[in-house]
Amino acid sequence: MAPVSMGNIIGALALVLLLIVAVAWVFRRTGVATRMVKGNSILSVKHTQSIGARERLVVVEVDDKWLLLGVTQDNITNLMTMEKKAELESVKPAPFISSFQTALVNCIAQRKGESKK
Template sequence: MKSSTQPLQSMPSSPAVPSAGSMLTQVSSVLAFIVLLILACAWLARRCGFAPRRVSSQSLNVSASVSIGQRERVVIVDVDDARLVLGVTAQHITHLHTLPPKAPDPQSEPMATADFRHLLQTFLKRSGKSQ
C-alpha cells in the first residue's frame, strides 16, 4: 500500500476573541439603555399618577393668586398665625397687608396616604378598565 501524504490544509479558524474596547462599548451601551429605561418608567409612573404627590408644607401655603400684569402678581400666603398679602414682581416681593388667620374648616380632613391598592383602583377607573 502506498501512502500518500496530502499537504496540510488550513485548519478551521477558531472564533475571534472580541477586543476589550468593543466589549467595553457593548457593556456601556447596555448600561446606558437600562438607565434610560428606568428614567422612562419613572416618568411614566409620575405621568400616570402612580408616584405619590409631593406634600406641601402646611405651615406655608399659597391660598390665592391673581395676575395684575405680565410679571406682577398679588398672592395671599397662609402661614401659621397670619395670612400675608404679597406683591410679587420679577425683582421684588413686597408685603402689602396682613390678614387674620383663616378659620380651619371642620369638613376638610388631611388626606391619608394612599396605598398601592387604592392607587391601582384609581388608575384602572381613570383608564376605563375597572371591573
C-alpha cells in the first residue's frame, strides 16, 4: 500500500466540504429546502406583488386567515385581514385590465387630438 500524505487528506476534506456547500446552495436557490420545512409551518406566504423599488404587497396565511401586508424598507403594515378562501384559483380577477386599457387608449387619443389643434 502507498502511504497517504497529509496533502491528500486535506485535499479530500476540502473537496467534501466544498461539495456540501454547493449542494446546500443549490437546495436554497431552487427552493427545495423551504418546501421540506413548509409542512410544519404555521405561516405561509401565498402571494407577493412588487409595487415599487423597495415596497411590496404580501398575502400571508396564518391560522385560516389571510393577511394583506404592506412591506417597506422600514416597516410592515397590516392593511387587511380576511377569512381564508378555498383556493387562490377560486378568486376571479376583476375586468379592470381591459377597462383600464380602453380608458388609456381613449385618453391618449384625446391628447393627440388636443395637441393637433
